[in-house]
Amino acid sequence: MALAGCWRIALYKNVTRPRVYLTCPVVFGRACPVRRVCSRPVPGFEDTIFALSSGRGRCGVAVVRVSGPDATGALRALTGLKRALTPRTALLRSITHPASKELLDRGLILWFPGPHSFTGEDSAEFHIHGGPAVINGVLQALGSLPGLRPAEAGEFTRRAFHAGKLDLTEVEGLGDLIHAETEAQRRQALRQMAGDLGRLYNDWSQQLKHCLAHVEAFIDFSEGELIEDGVLNQVDTAVSKLQVEIKTHLSDERRGERLRSGVHVVIAGSTNAGKSSLFNLLCQRPAAIVSPTAGTTRDVVETPLDIGGFPVLLSDTAGLRETDDSVEREGVQRALKRVEVADLTLVVVDSTQLPQEPRMVPGFLNDYLNNVLPKKMEQGHVQQCLLIINKSDLLPNEHMSIIQRALSDSFTAAAVSILSCSTGAGLTDFLKMLQERVKTMCADPLVGSPSLTQTRHRTNLQKSIEALGQYHKYRDMDLALAAEGLRLGLSCLGRITGKVGTEEILDVIFRDFCIGK
Numbered sequence: 310m311a312l313a314g315c316w317r318i319a320l321y322k323n324v325t326r327p328r329v330y331l332t333c334p335v336v337f338g339r340a341c342p343v344r345r346v347c348s349r350p351v352p353g354f355e356d357t358i359f360a361l362s363s364g365r366g367r368c369g370v371a372v373v374r375v376s377g378p379d380a381t382g383a384l385r386a387l388t389g390l391k392r393a394l395t396p397r398t399a400l401l402r403s404i405t406h407p408a409s410k411e412l413l414d415r416g417l418i419l420w421f422p423g424p425h426s427f428t429g430e431d432s433a434e435f436h437i438h439g440g441p442a443v444i445n446g447v448l449q450a451l452g453s454l455p456g457l458r459p460a461e462a463g464e465f466t467r468r469a470f471h472a473g474k475l476d477l478t479e480v481e482g483l484g485d486l487i488h489a490e491t492e493a494q495r496r497q498a499l500r501q502m503a504g505d506l507g508r509l510y511n512d513w514s515q516q517l518k519h520c521l522a523h524v525e526a527f528i529d530f531s532e533g534e535l536i537e538d539g540v541l542n543q544v545d546t547a548v549s550k551l552q553v554e555i556k557t558h559l560s561d562e563r564r565g566e567r568l569r570s571g572v573h574v575v576i577a578g579s580t581n582a583g584k585s586s587l588f589n590l591l592c593q594r595p596a597a598i599v600s601p602t603a604g605t606t607r608d609v610v611e612t613p614l615d616i617g618g619f620p621v622l623l624s625d626t627a628g629l630r631e632t633d634d635s636v637e638r639e640g641v642q643r644a645l646k647r648v649e650v651a652d653l654t655l656v657v658v659d660s661t662q663l664p665q666e667p668r669m670v671p672g673f674l675n676d677y678l679n680n681v682l683p684k685k686m687e688q689g690h691v692q693q694c695l696l697i698i699n700k701s702d703l704l705p706n707e708h709m710s711i712i713q714r715a716l717s718d719s720f721t722a723a724a725v726s727i728l729s730c731s732t733g734a735g736l737t738d739f740l741k742m743l744q745e746r747v748k749t750m751c752a753d754p755l756v757g758s759p760s761l762t763q764t765r766h767r768t769n770l771q772k773s774i775e776a777l778g779q780y781h782k783y784r785d786m787d788l789a790l791a792a793e794g795l796r797l798g799l800s801c802l803g804r805i806t807g808k809v810g811t812e813e814i815l816d817v818i819f820r821d822f823c824i825g826k
């Protein structure tokens with residue numbers, strides 16, 4: 310805004326034909342928001358749709374939602390109401406089939422006249438008893454009315470988007486909220502749904518629009534010397550600042566995406582170290598087979614977990630060893646692949662295998678880590694693992710304290726936890742450590758600026774940065790090409806919130822919604 314101020318006024322004073330503002334595609338045209346706020350149906354949305362919006366299966370109360378131009382008519386047809394309706398007020402009514410007049414249920418009805426509804430259209434809700442016969446009866450009655458049809462997956466939200474009620478990041482936030490399984494996921498989804506992320510991207514778009522308007526004006530008017538000197542320098546500074554801000558936002562180590570999809574934690578180590586025992590201990594059920602036979606686990610066994618409110622996808626893997634058994638070899642390959650892509654590896658060691666001589670312990674553990682995570686050790690990513698010395702119950706106390714001392718004196722390679730999966734000794738400390746790790750790997754949903762949560766955001770932001778690079782590259786050679794860079798950067802940002810070039814991405818986003826949402 311500040312950037313636009315002074316010379317824009319000067320421009321108006323000096324120029325008899327303020328052409329730039331009428332032709333500028335940024336201000337009036339291509340990049341204009343597609344959002345509309347009105348109660349008239351959007352083309353393609355002339356039908357009135359209905360669906361069961363609560364979950365399937367027997368339940369106390371089910372909610373059937375209707376949206377579109379005939380929603381009010383449908384409400385009247387099923388309830389026989391003739392008098393004026395009061396918006397957003399529950400009313401207990403008999404619900405009958407419009408043709409046969411058969412009583413279907415007695416329930417609450419609600420009327421939401423557009424544009425003050427979720428979809429922006431006239432909408433209605435029937436809160437009925439949740440038995441399958443009642444639900445089917447009401448759905449069939451609605452389907453018998455002219456102009457009404459069952460909603461497609463995500464169609465209510467799609468209409469809300471087209472009515473300008475939500476931008477795409479808010480739509481995604483809503484989808485995430487419906488799928489949220491842990492507290493932190495819920496907080497992140499709520500924040501995104503409230504528009505925090507969308508506002509950040511809109512703010513950047515706004516700044517870019519101004520930069521582009523300035524460059525376009527410069528192209529149009531600089532020859533007549535109607536533009537103040539230094540306009541382009543201001544744009545340079547603004548674009549560079551934007552690049553830095555986007556880069557900072559991108560360098561979050563995927564913390565928002567991790568919180569959305571779960572931290573991948575993999576248990577790995579030698580055969581019989583007690584990996585499956587640890588897996589069962591963490592998921593509190595005998596999910597993986599435990600036995601004294603080395604090479605018991607072959608396939609990767611997975612389970613989702615909630616660790617202190619943060620989502621984790623925990624995997625148990627085959628013990629790492631050289632073997633002639635082709636099936637076990639495949640298991641070992643799969644284990645190593647998992648470790649490579651893991652966010653965090655729990656490296657389990659059988660403490661009875663540790664060298665008797667304490668001085669040898671750190672070297673032994675370093676070799677062990679190199680064996681389990683060769684690539685990560687090589688790249689210095691040792692912080693991506695926790696070392697677990699298991700079966701502490703089998704070691705005499707004095708030997709254990711010697712090992713502990715040896716580790717704290719000279720072993721700094723990885724965080725270590727001493728544990729017994731059999732007795733549970735050391736479990737509380739280990740869980741605390743694990744929770745800390747998982748927490749730092751996820752974004753704190755309530756602190757700082759909102760995190761990007763989807764690969765789609767990341768890809769578009771990266772493209773946007775590249776496009777801004779094009780501005781700098783061509784700035785002194787060809788200003789039209791430089792402006793094109795800004796336009797491209799802007800359209801990448803617009804793609805995230807759904808304000809530019811949306812159609813092709815809409816399908817993907819709405820496809821992930823369930824019917825009735």
Ligand SMILES: Nc1nc2c(ncn2[C@@H]2O[C@H](COP(=O)(O)OP(=O)(O)OP(=O)(O)O)[C@@H](O)[C@H]2O)c(=O)[nH]1
Pocket residue numbers: 579580581582583584585586587598599600601602603604605606607626627628629699700701702703728729730731732
């Ligand atoms: N005493 C004792 N035994 C344990 C402990 N943890 C595991 N075990 C035993 O060690 C043996 C191997 O345990 P598993 O959990 O199957 O080991 P694993 O690492 O999954 O083995 P593989 O899948 O074959 O690689 C079993 O007999 C477990 O009961 C522990 O803390 N103390």
Ligand SMILES: [K+]
Pocket residue numbers: 580581599600601602603604605606
């Ligand atoms: K085993």
Ligand SMILES: [Mg+2]
Pocket residue numbers: 584585586597598599605606625626627628
């Ligand atoms: Mg196992």
